[in-house]
Amino acid sequence: MQTTFVVHVEDQPGVLTRVTSLIRRRGFNIESLTVGHTEHAGVSRMTIVMDSDAGAVPRIEANLYKLVNVIRVEHITAQPSVYRDLAMIKVAADQASRAAIMQLIDVFRARVVDVSPDSLIVEITGTEDKIDGLVEMLRPYGVLEMARTGRVAMSRGIGAVTPALVAPERRNVAHQADAMLDAGVSFSV
Amino acid sequence: MTKLTGAQILWECLVREGVTTVFGYPGGAILPAYDAMLGYPIRHILTRHEQGATHMADGYARATGKVGVAIATSGPGATNMVTGLATAMMDSSPIVCITGQVGSRLIGSDAFQETDITGVTLPVTKHNYLVRRASDVAAAVREAFYLARTGRPGPVLIDITKDAQQSSTIFDWEAAAPRPHGRPGPPPQDAMFREALALINASERPVILAGHGLILGNAMGEFRAFAERTQCPVAMTLLGIGAFPASHALNLGMMGMHGEAWVNSAIQQADLLIALGMRFDDRVTGALASYAPAAKKIHVDIDPAEINKNVPVDVGIVGDVREVLARLLPAVAPGQRHEWLATIEQTKGGSAVRDITNLPDNGHLYAAHVIKDLWHATKGKAVVVTDVGQHQMWEAQYYPHDVPRSLITSGGLGTMGFALPAAIGAKVARPNAEVWVVVGDGGFQMTMPELATIAQEGLAINIAVINNGYLGMVRQWQEFFYERRYAATPLLSPDFVKIADAYGIRGLSIRRREDVVPAVREARASGQTMLLDFQVEQEDTVYPMVPAGAALDAMIRRPTPLAETGADA
Numbered sequence: 001m002q003t004t005f006v007v008h009v010e011d012q013p014g015v016l017t018r019v020t021s022l023i024r025r026r027g028f029n030i031e032s033l034t035v036g037h038t039e040h041a042g043v044s045r046m047t048i049v050m051d052s053d054a055g056a057v058p059r060i061e062a063n064l065y066k067l068v069n070v071i072r073v074e075h076i077t078a079q080p081s082v083y084r085d086l087a088m089i090k091v092a093a094d095q096a097s098r099a100a101i102m103q104l105i106d107v108f109r110a111r112v113v114d115v116s117p118d119s120l121i122v123e124i125t126g127t128e129d130k131i132d133g134l135v136e137m138l139r140p141y142g143v144l145e146m147a148r149t150g151r152v153a154m155s156r157g158i159g160a161v162t163p164a165l166v167a168p169e170r171r172n173v174a175h176q177a178d179a180m181l182d183a184g185v186s187f188s189v
Numbered sequence: 190m191t192k193l194t195g196a197q198i199l200w201e202c203l204v205r206e207g208v209t210t211v212f213g214y215p216g217g218a219i220l221p222a223y224d225a226m227l228g229y230p231i232r233h234i235l236t237r238h239e240q241g242a243t244h245m246a247d248g249y250a251r252a253t254g255k256v257g258v259a260i261a262t263s264g265p266g267a268t269n270m271v272t273g274l275a276t277a278m279m280d281s282s283p284i285v286c287i288t289g290q291v292g293s294r295l296i297g298s299d300a301f302q303e304t305d306i307t308g309v310t311l312p313v314t315k316h317n318y319l320v321r322r323a324s325d326v327a328a329a330v331r332e333a334f335y336l337a338r339t340g341r342p343g344p345v346l347i348d349i350t351k352d353a354q355q356s357s358t359i360f361d362w363e364a365a366a367p368r369p370h371g372r373p374g375p376p377p378q379d380a381m382f383r384e385a386l387a388l389i390n391a392s393e394r395p396v397i398l399a400g401h402g403l404i405l406g407n408a409m410g411e412f413r414a415f416a417e418r419t420q421c422p423v424a425m426t427l428l429g430i431g432a433f434p435a436s437h438a439l440n441l442g443m444m445g446m447h448g449e450a451w452v453n454s455a456i457q458q459a460d461l462l463i464a465l466g467m468r469f470d471d472r473v474t475g476a477l478a479s480y481a482p483a484a485k486k487i488h489v490d491i492d493p494a495e496i497n498k499n500v501p502v503d504v505g506i507v508g509d510v511r512e513v514l515a516r517l518l519p520a521v522a523p524g525q526r527h528e529w530l531a532t533i534e535q536t537k538g539g540s541a542v543r544d545i546t547n548l549p550d551n552g553h554l555y556a557a558h559v560i561k562d563l564w565h566a567t568k569g570k571a572v573v574v575t576d577v578g579q580h581q582m583w584e585a586q587y588y589p590h591d592v593p594r595s596l597i598t599s600g601g602l603g604t605m606g607f608a609l610p611a612a613i614g615a616k617v618a619r620p621n622a623e624v625w626v627v628v629g630d631g632g633f634q635m636t637m638p639e640l641a642t643i644a645q646e647g648l649a650i651n652i653a654v655i656n657n658g659y660l661g662m663v664r665q666w667q668e669f670f671y672e673r674r675y676a677a678t679p680l681l682s683p684d685f686v687k688i689a690d691a692y693g694i695r696g697l698s699i700r701r702r703e704d705v706v707p708a709v710r711e712a713r714a715s716g717q718t719m720l721l722d723f724q725v726e727q728e729d730t731v732y733p734m735v736p737a738g739a740a741l742d743a744m745i746r747r748p749t750p751l752a753e754t755g756a757d758a
Binding site for chain 1: 308311319336370496
């Protein structure tokens with residue numbers, strides 16, 4: 001069963017390794033993982049799609065919470081959510097086939113982001129199904145290269161909006177003090 | 190505000206965290222910290238190997254409940270700590286390991302004695318830190334201690350670059366206070382408590398499975414009251430030994446692979462298991478498919494990731510076991526379970542006949558006899574630190590413990606070489622306790638150089654080597670499951686008495702049962718470390734035994750009478 005977690009983590013070196021290492025050593029299987037910044041400074045957001053049975057979900061969640069750098073875990077598989085994947089597909093296209101390919105791209109509401117004499121780069125955003133559909137249609141023309149981001153997800157409505165996440169700012173106090181010292185600001189010792 | 194070096198901040202924080210003793214081994218990348226140490230009221234115990242330092246910190250922690258601290262240099266010093274960290278991780282032991290790291294500008298350059306120790310130890314620590322700036326030292330140390338001792342305890346490693354130790358910064362203790370972390374707010378559990386109470390009150394054949402969590406959570410008082418009020422018999426995991434008095438009428442003994450037959454039978458016949466601070470390890474459940482088939486199961490653990498991990502349970506309560514018991518205690522109905530207790534008592538009869546300690550002395554020295562006599566001679570009051578293998582199981586079977594933290598042993602990881610250094614940690618932590626090492630000839634040789642640590646520190650620890658000339662537990666498996674093909678288990682050892690002598694430690698070799706008690710008495714009276722080399726029966730076997738993967742009540746029982754076994758041949 002495909003399960004989707006949204007995991008908010010501290011934006012620090014090594015956190016991605018901690019998350020993936022945990023999932024690996026507990027024997028869970030990652031299908032896709034994306035990570036990027038959020039609206040909160042110092043907080044990154046991961047969307048992790050795993051292949052797991054329903055019984056494992058609470059344990060995955062509990063194990064993720066054992067990581068010190070994990071701030072919040074949402075299991076959104078059963079929630080109404082928006083899933084998106086982005087793909088760039090380089091497809092072989094000469095004068096003869098270009099028009100037909102452009103038509104297909106139109107139907108899928110994708111767009112062409114690069115044209116060269118022998119190929120096109122198509123950009124498409126959507127659910128994985130939709131992207132898979134376009135890839136299938138393009139395959140006969142020759143898919144030369146493809147890059148996909150993997151799923152990003154967000155639950156719908158405001159009910160599931162996360163309360164303000166607390167970014168770890170405490171350590172900056174000492175860093176600021178360091179900077180002031182470096183700048184020659186004096187402290188009474 | 191005070192400006193200190195990172196190294197000074199390290200010690201400043203350790204002292205404020207209550208640390209008085211550290212176990213360690215110096216080296217290049219940790220030299221600034223060692224130099225700064227001289228300015229602080231810290232007792233440093235020089236070990237002979239960094240693994241020893243980690244086990245000492247672990248033994249210190251297990252003997253007291255306080256956080257144990259080990260310190261080492263970068264590279265090989267740090268990697269030598271891995272086994273100790275893994276041991277502490279598996280047994281939820283609170284230790285903090287501090288390692289030096291090469292200068293921050295050298296990281297990633299394969300510099301001399303550089304190892305990515307935070308990468309290496311990631312799966313065997315509760316958390317770890319790579320500290321590259323002096324200004325991050327205080328926060329890392331404070332959070333490390335907070336993490337090591339709160340929730341489910343565990344090991345934390347702090348790797349500090351040499352320049353972070355050397356450079357100076359403002360020391361602000363308050364600003365470095367640890368952040369709370371973890372699941373936001375406890376999940377609502379009122380319904381779980383109601384269900385648990387209903388199951389307990391309705392059960393006719395309950396068994397409590399008592400684990401290490403009761404000791405870690407200091408819940409012995411509440412637990413005893415709970416067991417007595419409900420009249421539930423108590424089975425203990427290896428690490429749960431001490432959570433409940435062995436001499437108590439409701440105590441059944443240790444469960445699992447080498448648990449007594451009546452304990453495992455009771456679990457298999459139970460209609461309710463109340464698991465407290467234990468994790469259903471494969472060594473206590475046997476085959477999961479046939480485990481306690483008739484029993485409803487209640488599982489109380491502080492770690493939510495343990496609920497439903499190995500055994501699906503009917504009621505899982507996440508929380509501090511002491512608080513959970515305190516909440517259950519007034520609500521639970523007083524139990525009368527004469528019939529069930531009598532049923533269990535009846536099954537003990539057959540086992541008593543097979544009890545090796547009841548057999549006459551036939552001229553052979555049996556390890557079980559040694560342990561039993563050790564128990565008698567020490568009046569059951571010693572802190573016993575065991576290694577891993579046959580002697581460990583005999584200790585668990587034949588040395589009844591009435592108080593917590595009196596058996597220190599590596600359960601989860603099964604780390605050979607643990608006993609001697611862990612005992613050093615225990616003795617340093619509790620100098621007035623009588624500490625005994627019970628160790629096999631194999632495990633002893635893994636960390637034997639720590640005898641020098643004992644000598645250098647002038648510690649009084651008694652060492653009982655159960656010397657059978659084999660890697661005994663492995664040999665036992667070969668006997669049962671590999672047609673007695675003893676691949677690489679016969680073990681040549683040096684004369685341990687002479688070895689001890691070389692360290693300035695007195696030793697005695699014992700070959701006859703009548704010499705056991707006098708030797709133990711002499712060791713106790715000496716007031717110094719003594720090594721007793723018990724040359725026991727070579728091909729002796731730990732019974733009963735549940736073969737790995739078999740049902741819990743599919744035990745290999747003790748032969749009866751034992752005199753007919755190969756032991757007499």
